[in-house]
Amino acid sequence: MVMKQAQLLNGKALAQRLQSELKEQIQTQNQFNRPPGLAVLMVGDNPASAAYVRNKERACTNVGIASFGQHFEIEVTQAELEQTIHRLNQDERVDGILVQLPLPGHLDAVALLLQIDPDKDADGLHPTNLGKLVRGEQGLRSCTPAGVMRLLQEYQIPLKGKQAVVVGRSILVGKPLALMLLAEDATVTIAHSRSQNLGAITRSADILIGAVGRPGLITVDMVKPGAVVVDVGINRVTDGSGSSRLVGDVDFDAVQNVAEYITPVPGGIGPMTVAMLLQNTVTSYLQRHQ
């Protein structure tokens, strides 16, 4: 049987285009006498987190955003981090603040996110911005789900009235993404690692999102032929030869034979997340000068 391969949703290419548009926009906005500024706060030495933070800082440099990132020892106290956030809230050079998650167990991420000025909340995780999302008001939006929506929009994937299934319920991705899909008139189901009959739920999806963080979670038998499959998982796995590679939550090799569209990992939602972070920073920058 000849199987038609899914079309790739190329997040890397779109992210690159968005970055060059942002770069141009920043160059023409020089009446503010300073570039936009982003502070990424990272705690500890998790190599994956360190790599993401480096990606974000490199992207900032590329488009002309100033980085005010800080790297803390794993022993840092809640009070120290809160002080840093308060200082960045006051710092006129800083338009966006992002706390790289997850944080070590002794720190309270929710309490910390509450300290970020909602107008500088580059990741849209402050209760004010999440509340605006629930209410359908404008506000800063979480970067990864915003990146998913932007990519679907680029490829003109119809959402109105479609069945969307989001597998994953995190505050960073699953929950905000479900609300964004709902705002576009999709019929949204949130499933997760504890859902019974997960395959029956995912097989109903016209748009299927994997956002759990478990390699191979979405197998080909769980996908409706012709579905649009978006893989938000970023998992580093070690293969037999001892070298490591990046895989998503979707069994890409098999699923690409039944899906209509599919995002690759790497090169899908990861780069879109970074592009949306830069965009949020520029949005805050422009709004702070109105």
Ligand SMILES: Nc1nc(=O)c2c([nH]1)NC[C@@H]1CN(c3ccc(C(=O)N[C@@H](CCC(=O)O)C(=O)O)cc3)C=[N+]21
């Ligand atoms: N407050 C917060 N906001 C986040 O947005 C956030 C976070 N915490 N914690 C960790 C996750 C992870 N994350 C990624 C961003 C870019 C890539 C990325 O650029 N990936 C590339 C390749 C990266 C590589 O090769 O290592 C790709 O998929 O093509 C991946 C993962 C943001 N996160």
